[in-house]
Amino acid sequence: MLGVVAVGVPGTAGALPKDVPVDREVPVLGQAAVGALGQGEERPPTMVVSVHGVRRIQGATILYYSVGFAGDAPDPELLPVTDYGTGPDTYGTLQASAGATFMDTAAVIDVPHRRSYAALRTAAGRAVAAPPPVSEADRVRLSDRAVVQWVALAPIPEKLRTVDVLIGSAFVTGVAVGDGLLEPTVDDEAPVVGSGWPTIDTLAVGGARKDYTVKKLVEHVGKRKPSTPAPKSSPSASASPSPSASPS
Amino acid sequence: MTRLRRRVTPVAGLLLAVALTGCTGEASPPDPTSSPSLTLAKSPTPTDAGPTAEFLEVPETRAIASTPARDDSSYSGATFTILKVEASARSTLVVWSATHPRTLSAGSDFDVAEWRNFPVLGTKRKAYSVLTYETSTGGTECVCVDMRAMRAEPNPQGALYPPLPRDTTSVTLTSPWFEDVTVPVTRG
Structure with a gap:
């Protein structure tokens, strides 16, 4: 089974596609520790997000990532991977849904060309992504291990070779872009890292909505102004302060 | 990278x-x-x-500076810890954490639409604000990580900025949230 080969069983490496980690190595293009956004009493454990690939395919960009929990994974209702790429009601946003436990968006960001590429959508408005692991069995699956997930983002330009990634409340910068899907694939929607790659639903990708998924970014660079000393106290602690620090 | x-x-x-x-x-x-x-x-x-x-675990990011929240902001009582200002030829990533002895909502000063409140990176001559984008409803939001609450435990937040000049070795972070703080810039 290719998934076995992916973690380095000797003697079969010759038959592997070029992306297979034949030397017991798994590509990691960046990692981040991600905490919870919420204000609830029970704070979900911090998870580790690893970016394994940003791959250009026909009509989409596939972001492969893994989420790992040291110890018990949180309650399925709190799992951070349930809504990745969904964001708020407005398509293509870079922000989290109201009430989200973790930031639930995903995007590729190209600052030099001032564009971001968010998740493609189904007709129902859901992100085209790996089916979220939310059952009780999945809680076991996610405990003390990292599993690979994917989300389909808007297609990026042909010449773009390095991007920044926003995933799960964290930025991972300087991620190299590759071409084609990662192989070998396994018949598992959330394979353990190193056992192979999840199969991408190319049918869903092909039929996805792309409206509002590409955003134009705006830079604000101005002359530096001398900073103003802070007022010593204010009777209205919740008042919005002056935005005078902005250079724009 | x-x-x-x-x-x-x-x-x-x-x-x-x-x-x-x-x-x-x-x-x-x-x-x-x-x-x-x-x-x-x-x-x-x-x-x-x-x-x-x-x-499953990544090394904890060490603080490069800390600064108290301004008393007149809704962060009052919090401490801002600056974890990273990493510049590359493409962009600049700033990561910080606001901790507070009690679990509190982020307050009125944290709003992704109020991008002018986000830390501004000051070099000798220029000031760099967080990148923004126009939402599908015509609003403007920052390219930044959302925040809902402050806790005693650090919870890193990030925001993306334009690239800094290659010879920039430090920047002064200015925000209505906290007292100015000067931090080193690393190259990614």
């Missing part, structure tokens, strides 16, 4: 291989009625075949 190839430990890999191949240790066609990883997931001792700790 971080580019790594993480090695699955031989022991973990071997255990995984054995688990996936029915103890033969050789590659063989999968049983179409079962998912290899699902078998692992149902194991009563999942750590036996799990990935290495490199995918």
Whole structure:
């Protein structure tokens, strides 16, 4: 089974596609520790997000990532991977849904060309992504291990070779872009890292909505102004302060 | 830029291989009625075949500076810890954490639409604000990580900025949230 080969069983490496980690190595293009956004009493454990690939395919960009929990994974209702790429009601946003436990968006960001590429959508408005692991069995699956997930983002330009990634409340910068899907694939929607790659639903990708998924970014660079000393106290602690620090 | 190839430990890999191949240790066609990883997931001792700790834990990011929240902001009482100002030829990533002895909502000063409140990176001559984008409803929001609450435990937040000049070694962060603080810039 290719998934076995992916973690380095000797003697079969010759038959592997070029992306297979034949030397017991798994590509990691960046990692981040991600905490919870919420204000609830029970704070979900911090998870580790690893970016394994940003791959250009026909009509989409596939972001492969893994989420790992040291110890018990949180309650399925709190799992951070349930809504990745969904964001708020407005398509293509870079922000989290109201009430989200973790930031639930995903995007590729190209600052030099001032564009971001968010998740493609189904007709129902859901992100085209790996089916979220939310059952009780999945809680076991996610405990003390990292599993690979994917989300389909808007297609990026042909010449773009390095991007920044926003995933799960964290930025991972300087991620190299590759071409084609990662192989070998396994018949598992959330394979353990190193056992192979999840199969991408190319049918869903092909039929996805792309409206509002590409955003134009705006830079604000101005002359530096001398900073103003802070007022010593204010009777209205919740008042919005002056935005005078902005250079724009 | 971080580019790594993480090695699955031989022991973990071997255990995984054995688990996936029915103890033969050789590659063989999968049983179409079962998912290899699902078998692992149902194991009563999942750590036996799990990935290495490199995918479960990452080194804690060390603080490069800290500064108190301004008394007139809704962050009052919090401490801002600056964790990273990493510049590359493409962009600049700033990561910070606001901690507070009590768990509180982020308050009125934190609003992704109020991008002018976000830290401004000051060099000798210029000031760089967080990148923004126009939402589908015509609003403007920052390219930044959302925030809902402050706690005693750090919860890193990031925001993306334009690239800084290559010779920039430090910047002064200015925000209505906290007292000005000067921090070193690393190159990614």
